[in-house]
Amino acid sequence: MAESWATLGVDLHLEPAGPGLRRGLTDALREAVRSGRLVPGTRLPSSRSLAADLGIARNTVADAFADLVAEGWLTARQGSGTRVATGVPALPPGPRPTAPAAGTTAHRPAYDLRAGFPDLSAFPRTEWLKAARRALTAAPHDAFGYGDPRGRVELRTALAAYLARARGVRADPEHIVICAGFSHGLSLLGRTLRARGADTVAVESYGLDEHWQLLAAAGFRMRALPLDELGTDTAKLTPEPAAVLLTPSHQFPMGVALHHDRRAAVVDWARRTGGLVLEDDYDGEFRYDRRPVGALQGLAPDEVVYLGTASKSLAPGLRLGWMVLPPAVAEEVTAVKGGVDTCGAPDQLTLAEFLTSGAYDRHVRASRSRYRRRRDALVAALAARAPAIRVTGIAAGLHVVLRLPPGSQQRVIRAAAERGLAIEGLTPRHRHPDATVRAPDALVLGYGTPADHAWSGALDILCTVLSDPAVIDPR
Numbered sequence: 081m082a083e084s085w086a087t088l089g090v091d092l093h094l095e096p097a098g099p100g101l102r103r104g105l106t107d108a109l110r111e112a113v114r115s116g117r118l119v120p121g122t123r124l125p126s127s128r129s130l131a132a133d134l135g136i137a138r139n140t141v142a143d144a145f146a147d148l149v150a151e152g153w154l155t156a157r158q159g160s161g162t163r164v165a166t167g168v169p170a171l172p173p174g175p176r177p178t179a180p181a182a183g184t185t186a187h188r189p190a191y192d193l194r195a196g197f198p199d200l201s202a203f204p205r206t207e208w209l210k211a212a213r214r215a216l217t218a219a220p221h222d223a224f225g226y227g228d229p230r231g232r233v234e235l236r237t238a239l240a241a242y243l244a245r246a247r248g249v250r251a252d253p254e255h256i257v258i259c260a261g262f263s264h265g266l267s268l269l270g271r272t273l274r275a276r277g278a279d280t281v282a283v284e285s286y287g288l289d290e291h292w293q294l295l296a297a298a299g300f301r302m303r304a305l306p307l308d309e310l311g312t313d314t315a316k317l318t319p320e321p322a323a324v325l326l327t328p329s330h331q332f333p334m335g336v337a338l339h340h341d342r343r344a345a346v347v348d349w350a351r352r353t354g355g356l357v358l359e360d361d362y363d364g365e366f367r368y369d370r371r372p373v374g375a376l377q378g379l380a381p382d383e384v385v386y387l388g389t390a391s392k393s394l395a396p397g398l399r400l401g402w403m404v405l406p407p408a409v410a411e412e413v414t415a416v417k418g419g420v421d422t423c424g425a426p427d428q429l430t431l432a433e434f435l436t437s438g439a440y441d442r443h444v445r446a447s448r449s450r451y452r453r454r455r456d457a458l459v460a461a462l463a464a465r466a467p468a469i470r471v472t473g474i475a476a477g478l479h480v481v482l483r484l485p486p487g488s489q490q491r492v493i494r495a496a497a498e499r500g501l502a503i504e505g506l507t508p509r510h511r512h513p514d515a516t517v518r519a520p521d522a523l524v525l526g527y528g529t530p531a532d533h534a535w536s537g538a539l540d541i542l543c544t545v546l547s548d549p550a551v552i553d554p555r
Contacts, residue, residue: 090125094134101136105144113153113164120166124154127162190500191538195333195479195526202447202531203395207439208430214437215429223429227421229414231258231402234432239402242435243388247364248374250381255410258423260399262360263294265387269323269358269403270298272412278322284312285515286334291325292512304514307331311338314346323356324349329364329373333510333524335473335481337373346376350383356409357384363392363477365444368452373476382406390431392478392528393444399423400431451478454527454535461539466546478528481506488552489521495551501541 094112096104112118124130127145131138145162148154156162215234223232230236236253243249259265273281281295282303295302303321306313311331317324324346328338338346350357359376367373377386381404389401400423405413421428434440455474462469462482470483484492489505496503506522530538545551 090123090129092125092130092133094130096134096136101140102143102147105134105136105140106147109144109148110151110153113148113168118164120164120168122164124162124164189497189502191534191541192502192529193525193527193538193542194502194504194529195524197526197529198392198395198447198478199450199528199531200395200397202450204439204443207443208434211433211437211439212426212430215433216426219425219429223425226419227425229417229419229421230254230256230410231421231423232425232428232432235428235435236402238432238435242440243375243386243404246441247361247372247388248378249386249404250378251386251404255405255407257403257405257410257413257417258421258428259401259403259417260423261391261396261401262362262387262389263290264399264422265401265403266291266294266325266358267298268413268416269356269385270295270300271416272409273322273356274298274300275412275416276322280321282317282321282324283512284326284331285512285517286506286510286519287325287327287332287512289509295325302512302514304512304516306515306517307334307336309336311336311342314338314342314349317346317349317355319353319355321355323358325358325360326376327360327362328376329361330473330476332360332362333473333479333481333506335475335477335479337476338376343376343379347380347383350380355383356406359384359386361386361388364388365393366448366451366478367476368448368455369475377404385409393440393447398427398431400427450532451528455480457535458525458527458539461543462546465543466552468552469546479524479526482523482525482546484521484523485552486521489523491551492523492545495545495548496541499541499545501538501545503542 094105094108096108125133127138127141131141134141145154145156149156149162152165153168154162155165233253235258236256239256240251240253243251259268279299279301280303281300282305283292283295285304285307292302305316305324311328312326314324326338326346328343330337346357349355357376357380361375364372364375375386377384383406385406386404387401390398391401403413458480459471459474462471468485471480472483473479473481489507493503493505504524506524507519510524511519
């Protein structure tokens, strides 16, 4: 009987201290209310339950409750239990926050057109909940244990089928490793290469500084490869790098697809030198004006590591990514990752169900249609209101590059910020410090981030800024 009533109470952390148990408990409860740790209306555990938790007599707890009811800190009603009273005095508020430093803003921008995010308001909550319910209902008990370091077999199997069908990837579930996003996967690959004794990685001249910083922190030297209208010049690869990091299907951020001759050249380099090609397929689902470009991994599965995530197709907050690895590399990466899975099993099982049920395909098709309409509206609005601005990289993805007149990049960014619009320039974040070609003034503009209701407002501010002669050409 004692166990049954003890399990009905709510947890309450208290540390009574003082000359007597009753006074110590009374003081601890009063301080918990006064400090705001117990807010008005909070129901306290029963005297029997709290006495059992604290290892003291029930009468001591009942007396402490009675004292605080008499003082007005608590209320007690038959059938409602003991609760924190409303209108109790609180501690004085803490120090006021300091004013923002000069040149900063205290609020988020009203609109955000920086690249790297999908429309988070479009996350398919209802379908995801349905998939989660089905997946968790069918999940075996061992799914809630520590798990295989490669990830749940259900997700690896679903991914192998989907990637083969949609991206031309040659995948075996045994050689897929689930990770917590692209950066986590790149970190695991970096540790694997360092364990082999590697110290140099080739990268594209334009990319994302976070990835370069991660490689530098792992102790790698980087060699930046030149980029032109045919994509990254893989013919410039030397035997020294142990790996090359590429975005071959849609170069980030410039938007060009890697020419087929250069695809063949990087595969030949990998086979001759034993190097690895790290393929970042960050937005492979979103193609508009051309046939989808298949994954490079399909040409050379023994030389290419394919990395993908749910960050653009669903949401980055899921923290779900995957690597399709050559067999030998899969064993090394699994060993580096450790003895247990690092990604939550419920979300892995839900994504597996989302893929196999067809809900993922339906969501991607709907998203592709919505993003294409936004892309078209962006191109048309700029053609009408800011015709001097050249738009490139529009055939795929969730961003474009806007070429600006020389010397105008920072003026445009400042003018947009003053109107509540966050945008980002091509430099310095997206140009590698070792790149030899001077970067043009340009914006890397994402059109995926705003919710539908905010898109027209963001587009209007952008066009207003880009059509203002005082911003674009202040002569």
